Amino acid sequence: MIERIFQSIPEGRLSEADQQSFLVSLGWSRGATWNDLLRSRRVLIISEAGAGKTFECRSQARLLSDAGEPAFFVELAGLAKGELRSLLDDEEEARLDAWLSSQSDVATFFLDSIDELQLSLGSFERALKRFKKGIGSQLGRARIVITTRPIAFDEELVRGLLPVPPVSSTESNEEAFAKIAMRTEKKQQNSNRDEEVADWRTVALMPLSDAQIVDFARGQGVESPAALLNDLQRRNAQEFARRPQDLIELCADWREHKRIRTHHDQVAANVRIKLQPRDDRSEAAELSVDRALEGASRLALAMLARAV
Template identity: 25%
Template sequence: MSGREPIVPLVRRFSPTLSPSDDESTDSEAVHPYLFGKNSSGWEVIEEKRRCVIIADAGAGKTHEMLARARYSAERGRYAFFIRIENIREAFASAFDVGDAESFEKWIGSEDDAWFFLDSVDEALLQDPLAFEEAMRAFAARIADARERAYIIISSRSYAWRARTDRQLLDQLLPYESPKANEIGEEEIEEAVQTGMSDPNKLTNSIDVVILDDLDEDDIRMFAAHLGASDIEEMMQEIKKAGLSSLSSRPYDLLGILTKWRSDRQLGGRLGYLKHSIAVQLDGINWTACSIDPSILPEAVGRIAASVILTGKAEIRVPGSANDERGFDPIEVLPDWPRENVVALLDCTLFTDAVYGVVRFRHRDIRELLAAEWFADQLANPERRAEIEAMLIREKYGERILTPRFRPMLPWLVLLDDRIRREVTAIRPEIAVEGGDVASLPVEERRSLFHSIVEQIAEGKDDRGARDNDAIARIAHADLSSDVAALVERHAENDDALFFLGRLVWQGQMTDCLPLLLDIARSRSRGLYARIAATRAVFTTGSKEQRDTLWDSLLEVPNKHA
């Protein structure tokens, strides 16, 4: 295929994360990076970890990084394997994108180390809530005789990673025997003491969870320059003005922004530029061997995207390939299309290169938007509306619930159908900020959603979908600053609400809220996470006087007799 994503010489970094709390149920606790004292590291450090999980959101480039690193490791002469987690149980022999079953068996019989790059927890969960656990059990059985020689790196979206349960699962299924205390160097012991680890023998016994760092402004400038963008500083200002800073920090989204910048010299919201990106990629299809009416292409890719959601199968079988096990057959979705037209459609840059006769949507946000547009078209048909609504929202034990399979698509669908938006956000208001482009909604609707989200967090009734930094960034706009200040004051004693609001303040640069957060950051009686969020808000957004005041307070030695 041609027109694939360019290779830009970025050096990606990873930040360590806070361990889940021991004194509360943290299955769905958000993953947060350390605020102080922990430097980010590169791949050379990640690959020295025996068991590591990389957390990143859509478009951050984790699959690209994992795949590229697996190839690099293989080229260096290592045993290296890139495997899609959702394929481990049913088609292990053909599950390798890097390496193959023959090399795997050769490694098992050797005495060498191997590096496994397993991608991705969230794709596995599209098929079945237990799919990740079952895949890990199958994988653990496969490597049981060589487990101590395996370096295992797993990727996941933040919302799919269960902070306690998944750690415990991996510790149970893929344990790594720690070196004895006398085999640990002085530097490792010193690090253990500094990080509060009471027993140096446990140094390598836990799962390392890291976050793939966003691109910083220098990375964005390098990326843009490498792709030949002009007026880069003007573009950087436009990105900030349009509220697209969080999106530009991820390679895939930055590609879309650059494409729109080159064509229009201005940027719209997330919804606008993704639509632009889809149109550009469909327009670039090579129809040399066949012909087709371009106007039917959006509906066709929408059908395929909806089929991915409906079947839970992320892979699409290329017509004519030898594969008959993986993915679903798009001919069933496009029965009136000639085979050669389906092949040409799957060859466009909306999809990945074919591996073992299957492709997948290159970016999940585009897949989910296309699926949402297809479902919105079905909802517009009065004869189908009741049927579609029943698929999306079900009743169980007298309570209305959202069907889990459709959740990744709903942040887009709530933008496209007013009735669905009212019904979905009445059940789970955080859906509106888990993806999509909530900033495109009128301010009054955003204000109502924001208040509902904060109230659910304060009451412990949310499912944490709105608590990750990307979700917060989607709603952290200056026109809600007065609402944030009022809610900080209202929930001044609620650490969960403050942790959410504090991060919203620093992402939205809401300086009006800082006096209250400064008091919270200085208070030693407040919870750790509330103080972390308040401290970061002050240090990233506050005046020099506010920063100095907080720093002096943090350096004070508490009076034990007070």
């Protein structure tokens, strides 16, 4: 499994956090990993669709659960329509009850906007309120990771509805939370970094680096991933390989053709990929890729005519 990198979003640049060119300009050095992020109590992750946010959150929830920690993956679109418990299976609900009664453990909640098209400002707010109600008065023992859109209002709403309660002791927030979150404390005890842990972090999930493209392609069964990267670099086409969702399709194309096709072919293939129906959610209506492509072409033509 590739260890993805996160970068803090500079002040005033939130609206650009889903733009690949902006993220690449930040670079991958001095980025944060999941171990770094989970030291904070509130984490907002902002990146473009297809960047892998949902996969990462699901994987982390599973890893924490397998380690015996209370961790939950919840879709925000589901919370906008129903209560927290209605989205959990029997095992998860039992785990939630055990955490609520423990009065000491920290639970990690991954609230994911996998279906962003169904999240209006009103439904996003409703989802957060239902989550808050679902965990009662236990915000102080909850670590919350939210994937959301690059909209300042969303960030303000999260901060307003899911605040980090003050610690009523002589200890700092960071010290108290670190004592409760023993997993992250133990993982960091050999670290040489002594920086203060922020309660809140707003980060972007970085696109795949060149090295990660090679590792990812190898995992997709590409026999010569270095050759694929070299061909991408030669054609200046890395932008078509930095999103996992796109790279999966590119690897399938490479296995068949053993080369990166022309820029026109890559753009055309990239557009068709984005117009394919999602396999991780139900669609409102059946729509073939060809019909979707025709509709997208008409919209593009209309926008071009308007611009002229």
